[in-house]
Amino acid sequence: EPEVTQTPSHQVTQMGQEVILRCVPISNHLYFYWYRQILGQKVEFLVSFYNNEISEKSEIFDDQFSVERPDGSNFTLKIRSTKLEDSAMYFCASKRTGPNTGELFFGEGSRLTVL
């Protein structure tokens, strides 16, 4: 069964460092998303991406964040200068149909720990 894959599963970084989280969405999907979940809290939307551009972003997704689909298969989230409060589980998701139909398929997540 096709699945969304994310790497790394866990990354530890120093405050101020750049981090890139990688995702490979399901191959025929067209809509891509990043969410985050701070430990024990709700799952929060960060950004949606369609047709090679951001379609929506939340107030969390400030200038320190960026997304890219560099090669037609990967979908990356970059945090330019990490802060302590960026420590969270980051989930990538994709869907084939859209925008408000079908279902989102989530990856297993990348846990980011900022020291």
Add this chain to the structure above:
Amino acid sequence: GDSVTQMEGPVTLSEEAFLTINCTYTATGYPSLFWYVQYPGEGLQLLLKATKADDKGSNKGFEATYRKETTSFHLEKGSVQVSDSAVYFCALFGSSNTGKLIFGQGTTLQVKP
């Protein structure tokens, strides 16, 4: 704006007990509604969904009915198992038309043998 509210957890039940996790929503129009489950140390998995009023979603013994009149989508299971222990999230598609999911805060279920 769009929002989802779930009952506070944790919910602790004995095996074979009846489960209800309440979920109510605020939204423009009639969005698709979802329940996702997160087992310990894992990602989010879709449990069930309903796309229009009075639809009943069901999977693995879990059910939820889309109630337009009460703006609710309560999750139920007749007889829970230890393996159902997880965090359950109610969610809906936001009205921004980008396919964004809006999640409730999650309800932790612990089932004791």
